Each structure stands twice: as C-alpha cells, then as structure tokens.
Amino acid sequence: MPSYISDSRLNSYEAAFCGATAGVVSRFFTAPFDVVKIRMQLQPHRTQFQLKHADPKTIKYTRIIPALKTILREEGIRGLYKGNLAAEYLYLLYNAVEFCAYREIELFIEKLDSQNQIPAAAKTFTSGMLAGSAATSITYPLDLLRTRFAMQGTHNQTEGIIGFYWGVWPTLMQIMPYMGLVFTTYDHIASTFKAARENGTLSPDHKPMHDMLSGALSGIVSKTVVYPMDVVRKRLQVQGPSRKHYVISAIPEYATRSWFKCMKLIAAQEGVSSLYKGLTVSLIKVAPAISMTFFVYEKTKDMVISWKS
Template sequence: MPSYVTDANLNSYQLAFCGAVAGVMSRFVVAPLDVVKIRMQLQNHRTGFGFGSTPHAPIKYTGVLHSLKTIFKEEGIRGWYKGNVPAEYLYLSYSAIEFWTYKELETLIDGMDPEQKVPRVTKTFVSGMVAGSVATTLTYPFDLLRTRFAVQGDTKHYTGIYQAMKSIYTSEGMPGFYPGIRPALVQIMPYMGLLFATTHDMLSGALSGIFSKTAVYPIDVVRKRLQVQGPYLTNYVIQSTKYQSDSWWQCMKLSLYKGLIPSLIKVAPANAVTFLVFEETKKILVAL
C-alpha cells in the first residue's frame, strides 16, 4: 500500500535520492530565514507575544525584515548564508535517510498487516515519526555545526567543517556533537509524524508544516540554546548565556516562542519545495 510519499515503482535507495535532491533545493530557498530564526532564538530577552517585552539584554534582532537588513548591513549577503555548507550536508543527508527509512518502515508495517486492519494514517504517522528520529540522530552533528556557524560574529571560532569538527572533538569529546539531542528527538517525533500523516500535495505540505512546527516550537528553542553551550559561547547573539544540558526549564524560561515568525515563514516554503521537488524527481525516475 504505497503512500503519497513512496511509490511502488521505486525502491528505498531511489526514494533516498529523491529526498536528497529535495533537501538541497529546500535548504537553498530558506537559508536566510533559517539564519534569522536561529539568531532570534538565541537572544537573551523575554518576549511578550506582541504585548511588549521585558529586556534582559539589548535586542539586536527585532523582526524578520529588520534582522535581514541588519545582517546584510554588517556582514553582507554572505551573512544570510552563514552555516549553509554544513546545513546543505544536513538537509541532503537528513532527507535521504528520512525517505529511505520511511519506505523501509512502510514496507515492514504493511508486511505485518496483510489485511490492512491498521488505519493508513496511523501507519504514516508511525513511519514518519520513526524515520524523523533516525534521520535526526544520524545527522545531528551537521545540525550542531549549522547552528554554531550561523551565530558566529566577527571573531571566527570555526573556519571550516573539518576544523570545526576537530575543535569540538578536542574540547568537548564525542558528546560535544550531541548537545540538545534529547529535546531534538522529542520535537521531531510528533512533528514528522504529523507532517507525513497530513501531507498529500504541495499545499498540504506547507499547511501541515506550519501546524506541526507551531506545536513543537518551544522544544526547538531549547535545542538551539543547548547547541551553543560549551567553550564557544561569547558572541554578539547569545550574550554569553549558559544552559545546563540537563535543564530544559532553564533554557525555556526566557521565551518559548522566540523566533517563531521567521520559523513559520520558513517552514511553509521549505516543506512545499521539499515535497514538490521530491515528487517531480520521483516522476523523472519513474519515467526513466
């Protein structure tokens, strides 16, 4: 019983290729908004859901357009694409692993339910949830690098992917590549489950992405704040704020929805492009 995402004429590796192409294209489209979202998430002030704010530090990024203009003025167009190389690796490998795992799980579950007694939406939700968790775990170091590159100021602690990985391993060991992995998995399971269960075309991909992202967004804020702890802390974005890896509450108490607007603006085109490119690439492979 192939779903909208998979296809009976394509195997898991072909679908992984489709996912990789879709991931790369999606990342290129939303890169500037991703940088804005990350920097807004890491600012050290409270937000008031449009009813004002109680600042604990100067607010540098106050809105999407203002943030884009500020980054462009201070860092040029390259500032919009900081962290783009590890992010492209992340989106490529994440999408490939996710769609490969989804296909394998769908086949496995259908084999265990030959009479199709389990509702289709349940199968797609479970498959999407597990596929997202596997992809997140395997590609998390790229997510970490994407975040740390995106928040670098004038002082470049990390100058390249290899240098960054070597620096993190030397100063933090293997655990240094996985700060925030627990909230990341808690976030991704319902998010990807809902996304796969409700996606049937480009429009529903965009709408389901907005709904899912809003539901789990506070955990994304926690993940980003945990990712920038460690020896690399002092920069003009996070104001040297430290968060204990086992204290989610400490990370959440400043603001649960900081950076939500650029995140929502980003998630609609990101998911729309992902599923559009995925579907078109799939059609090409089927035709070939």
C-alpha cells in the same frame, strides 16, 4: 495500503535520490530565514505575547526584514548563508535517509498489518516518526555545526566526540512528533486533493500546486506544535557541555539541565512566550521549505519513474 508519499515503482535507492534532491533545492531557497530564526531564538531577552514590537535599541534582531537587513549590512550576503555548506550536506543526507527509511518502515508495517487493522494515519505517523529519528541520528553532527556557524562567535571550542551530539535528546524528542505530524498531515491533505482530482472536482493539471499547498500546511501545523522544543535544542547546541569560549555569554547556564528543565528555566527567566522566539520567521521558512521539499520530491519521483518506463 501505502500512503500518498510512497510508490511501489521506486526502490529504496531511488527514494533516497528523490529525497536528497528535494532537500538540497529546498535548503538553498530558505537558508537566509534559517539564519534569522537561529539568531532570534538565541537572544536571551524577556518577551511577552503582545502586538507591539521589541525595542531595537536593546534587542538586535526584532523582526524578519530588519534582521535580514542588519545581517546583510554587517556581514554581507555571506552572512545570510553562514553554515549553509554544512546545512546543504545536512539536508541532502537527511532527506535521503528520511525518505528511504520512510519507504522501508511503511512497507514493514504493511507486512505486519496484513489484516489492515492499524489505522492508516497511525501507520503514516509511525513511519514518519521513525524515519525522522533515523535521519536525525545520522545527521545530527552536521546540524550542530550548522547552528554554531550561524552564530557570530569566532572562538574555537574543543568538546570531544560527545560534543557532536550535545542536545541530541531534545532534538529527538522534537523530531519524532514533528516528522510524524508532517507526514501524516501531508498524506491526509494530499490524498484529499488526489480524491478530488480523480472524481473531477479539481483539475489534474493543478497537481503540483496541490502538492505544494499540502506541504506548506503540514509544515505550519507541525512546526507550531513542537516549536518550544526547537528553541531548547538550539540553546543546548550552541552552549555545548562547557561555558568556556561560549559565544553568547548572556544566556543562562543550561548545559547541566535536562531539556524539560531547560524549557522551564527559559519560561521562568524570559517568559513563556520566549519559547516561541523566532516562530514567525520559522513558519515563513517552514511553509515554503516543506512545500518545496514535497513538490521537488514528487517531480523527481515522476522523472525517475518516466526514466524507468
């Protein structure tokens, strides 16, 4: 049985259109938080799990609101949208590929499992994992450029074609469980809401709110699980294969290390909690981002279906 996300009334192109629309809208509203998250992730200071705030005299970006104010004061409104043009293309293409691929992969798995022996959660997780991997592989160069532009450096760096895929392995290692969890968690929560609406426990008029809440919760759970991999990915992306013209010279050498060794090095030199630098701002961003993505996707899907009827 298809998941809550899929709809037999949509073809692959229509699913891609709905995904692209959702990606563009979601990105526009969350771009400033993404810039803050990246700035926090790439600060090489040692951290500890503690309640008191870091010293702003030695650490530039310590908390979300002050960081937003600092960027706004030093760089203007454009600073909060550094790399956003590349990111808009990224989100448009990424979500188009992802939702289209999800639909096709899920249909393929359904055909293979004609006897319904595979658990529904496993199908959703596998479909989300593979769809996220396909979308990431296609859009990775744009993601790398988005990260570089979000930083403050002004030096140019020539790395060749391979430079566009620097750090791709930790990205894929992160995105596979992440998107698998996002789609599985969303499907489970949204399906629960759907059942409650159908039996009269909840009002059908509140479906948009249910979809948004399902997306927010799925994003929070999934992002927290895979966040350390995201920190490693950003370090590798910004550094690139060479230290020449590196924009943050204080960060240790990671380029010749695997993503797992890089993670161990960060934990050893900066503390284990450094693997969660920027987590708060990331969750503040991811909750509305995933929520809005699925909300806009569902609304666009309903609109397309109404056009066809």
